[in-house]
Amino acid sequence: MRPEDIRINQLVEIELQSGERLPSRIEETTAKYLHISMPIRQAALLPLAVGEDIRLVFRFKHSTFACSCQVKGRRREPIPCLIVNRPQFLERINQKREYVRLAVNLPLQFRLIKEGEESEERPVLEGVTFDISAGGMLFTTNYSLQAGQEIEVQLDLPDLESVFTIGRVVRVFEPHLRGETRRIAVEFTNISDVQKDRIFKYIFSKQREWIKRGIVY
Secondary structure, X not given: OOHHHOOOOOEEEEEOOOOOEEEEEEEEEOOOEEXXXXXXXXXXXXXXXXXXXXXXXXXXXXXXXXXXXXXXEEEOOOOOEEEEEOOOOOEEEOOOOOOOOEOOOOEEEEEEOOOOOOHHHOOOEEEEXXXXXXXXXXXXXXXXXXXXXXXXXEEOOOOOOOEEEEEEEEEEEOOOOOOOOEEEEEEEEEOOHHHHHHHHHHHHHHHHHHHHOOOOO
């Protein structure tokens, strides 16, 4: 990927000096600057300081690229944006290991993977996400699962195609109080870049929706 390949509406992640990554998008480009949507943390806009050093992380043709930038300015209208210097070059980096996570309730269906059984032979079970990311999810269900089990997952994303992937249960949080539900932590172990991008796109669009509705300040 080259700097001239950067396009308006392209999804990007802002990597802070702490290593935390937050979703963003290219809103405007000029010869010297990129205007990127202001990131959100814990349902609040994060107006990074002018002069702060950040990294921008792009995914392009199944590869990941990054560049170092500095916040040169901020604007509030028509949407909150950061203005950063346009990079002179982009470096290819290893695939990201940490993913932006969004607390949202979405319906999902899953099947337990059992050796010797065809997928169609397994019962379809249901759950609801507690949070999701491109790397995994936490969901609630009435069905008992155990750490180490593999499941087939169908995650329905509003206004987007469903995500189909394989996951491994990494932790089970059993209910301790009346009315609590069982929470299952799952890591996606066989998910394509297309499916990851679909989840990332949903997370970003949901955050933009919250900004427009005044849920995020």
